[in-house]
Amino acid sequence: MVGRLRFLTSYGNGIGTGPGEFHNIIDFGAAGDSMVFVVDSRRRRISYFTKESGDFVESRVATRRELPEKHAVTESGIEYTMYAWSDHIFSSKTGDHIVQFGEETERMISTIAFGNIEAYKDYMVYVPGYYPLILIYDADGNVIMNRRTIDYNENFELPKLWEHETGAIGIDGANFNLGISVYENKLYIWPTGLRLEDENEWAFDVYNIETADYKYSFRIPPKLISYFMKNRLYQVVDSTVVIYAVK
Numbered sequence: 001m002v003g004r005l006r007f008l009t010s011y012g013n014g015i016g017t018g019p020g021e022f023h024n025i026i027d028f029g030a031a032g033d034s035m036v037f038v039v040d041s042r043r044r045r046i047s048y049f050t051k052e053s054g055d056f057v058e059s060r061v062a063t064r065r066e067l068p069e070k071h072a073v074t075e076s077g078i079e080y081t082m083y084a085w086s087d088h089i090f091s092s093k094t095g096d097h098i099v100q101f102g103e104e105t106e107r108m109i110s111t112i113a114f115g116n117i118e119a120y121k122d123y124m125v126y127v128p129g130y131y132p133l134i135l136i137y138d139a140d141g142n143v144i145m146n147r148r149t150i151d152y153n154e155n156f157e158l159p160k161l162w163e164h165e166t167g168a169i170g171i172d173g174a175n176f177n178l179g180i181s182v183y184e185n186k187l188y189i190w191p192t193g194l195r196l197e198d199e200n201e202w203a204f205d206v207y208n209i210e211t212a213d214y215k216y217s218f219r220i221p222p223k224l225i226s227y228f229m230k231n232r233l234y235q236v237v238d239s240t241v242v243i244y245a246v247k
Contacts, residue, residue, distance in 0.1 A: 009054040011038060012047070020047060020056030031073035039071050046071055046081070072119040078139050080124040082117050084110045090117075092124070092139040101141025111169055112159050118182045120209055127180045127189055130159040130173045134187065134212045147212035150205060151176050151191065183230040185209050188246070190228055204228070204246070220244060 011028075013020040024042035031037050031048065035057065038047045044062040049055060062068050062083070070082040079093040089102035089110045104110050115128035123144065126135045132151035136144050159173025179190040187207040201219045208215055225236035233244040 009052070011036060011049045011054045013056070017043065019059065020049070022047075027070050029072065031079075032075065032077070037071055037073065039068050041067055041069060041084075044068060069114065070117045072117050072124060074119040074122050076122055078119070078122055080117055080119065080137075082115075082126075084114065086110060089113050090124070090126075090137070090141065092137075092141065094139055099139060099141050101137070109161075112161055112171055112173075116177065116180045118180050118187075120182045120187075125180065125182055125187060125209070127177050127187075129175045129177055130171065132156060132176050134189075134207065136212075145212055149176070149189065149207075150214050179228055181228045181230060182209060186215070186231070187212070188228060188231070202226075204233070206246075218246065 011020075012022050015022060017023075022038065022040045022043065024040055025038055026041045027039035029037060030051070034051050036049050036051050038049070040047065044067060045059045046062075046068055047059040048057040050057060066086040067084040068081050069084050072080045074080075077094070081091050081093075083089060083091070087104055088100035089104060090100070092099045092101075102113070112130055113128055114130075115126060118125045120136070122139060124137045126137065127133070127149075128135075132149040134145070134147045134149060138144055157173065159171050162170050162172060164170065177189050177191055181188040181190075185208060187209045189205045189207065191203055191205055202222045203217050203219050205217045206215045207213060220233060220235070223235040223237060227234045231246045233246065235242045235244070
């Protein structure tokens with residue numbers, strides 16, 4: 001399906017430090033049917049807006065030690081967040097009850113654990129970038145599923161952190177996923193395309209979310225501006241948006 005861009009609404013009040021203003025947007029998504037959230041890592045906050053009108057509602061500000069990277073909200077209202085530079089990589093928030101889990105046992109381990117999270121039922125689905133794994137957690141931080149993806153093989157090597165004399169942190173290791181999406185009973189993983197021989201194609205892998213069993217893959221043309229949500233892939237091609245419906 002190909003269609004022209006049509007403005008609907010916008011979220012945020014531009015660059016700044018005031019309510020609803022941003023410095024560095026790193027993640028966004030839906031929170032139920034009526035709200036959207038925006039993660040601003042530089043300002044260490046998650047802001048909420050009404051979905052239809054774009055009105056600012058509130059911001060959640062993290063501590064100076066925490067750097068929010070990814071956020072997901074279940075239909076029942078449980079909020080999951082992934083952090084960098086934190087004593088714990090994840091947190092869940094159910095009302096006023098907060099649980100921190102994924103303790104950072106070594107310095108900068110949260111850097112190597114970076115990946116993507118999505119909500120499914122009352123759970124958090126986590127697919128790390130540098131490990132070919134699918135993990136599902138409950139709101140208490142318990143792992144209820146741990147499965148390998150099809151990228152795991154005998155040649156897999158654990159990623160390694162290194163620190164430059166300037167203080168910059170680097171990672172030696174393959175990055176296995178660029179994004180994930182959950183829709184109905186399917187988990188879509190957007191791999192980096194490392195296993196494809198044709199550099200002019202990208203691939204999506206589809207798994208059964210209940211069992212984490214691999215189902216099939218499909219290929220798409222690589223485009224710089226691409227976004228996958230639920231079972232739709234949106235790509236900007238010239239002055240139009242191409243929408244792929246995935247079954």
